[in-house]
Amino acid sequence: MSVLTVKCPTCDTEVVWGPDSPFRPFCSDRCRLIDLGEWATESRRIADKQPFEAGLGDVDLLALDDELMQQDNEFFK
Template sequence: MTAKCPMCGNVEQWEGNAFRPFCSKRCQLLDLDGWLSERYRIPDAEEDGLDETNPEARASSSD
C-alpha cells in the first residue's frame, strides 16, 4: 500500500516506513516544527467571539 506524504506530497510505501504518515525524517520534523512554533493552531472559542457557555452571545455573534 502507498500513501501520500502530508508535507511534501511524495508517494511512499506505507508498510515498513518508520516515519509514516510522512515520507522521511525531514518531513516529520518539519511538521513537528509547525506545531511547536504554533503555526498550526486550533482556534479558541474566545478568538472566534463565541462563548459556548452563553447562548445569547452565540445568537448575537451570528447577526
C-alpha cells in the first residue's frame, strides 16, 4: 500500500495526502496561516476566543434544584 506524500510549503515536513491531513499541502493549520501571511495569524487569534457561556450552566442547575425540591416535598407529605 503506497501513501502519497507532499512537502509542507512552509516547513518542508512530509504530509500524507489524504483525509488525515485536513490542512494539506500544509502539515498543520499553523503552517497554512504562516503561508497566508501575518494578517491571517491575527484573525486566527480572534477565532480562537470561545464565547462566554459560564452563566448558562448555573441557571440550568438552579432550575433542576427547584424541581427536585418540589418532588421531595410531594414525597414526604
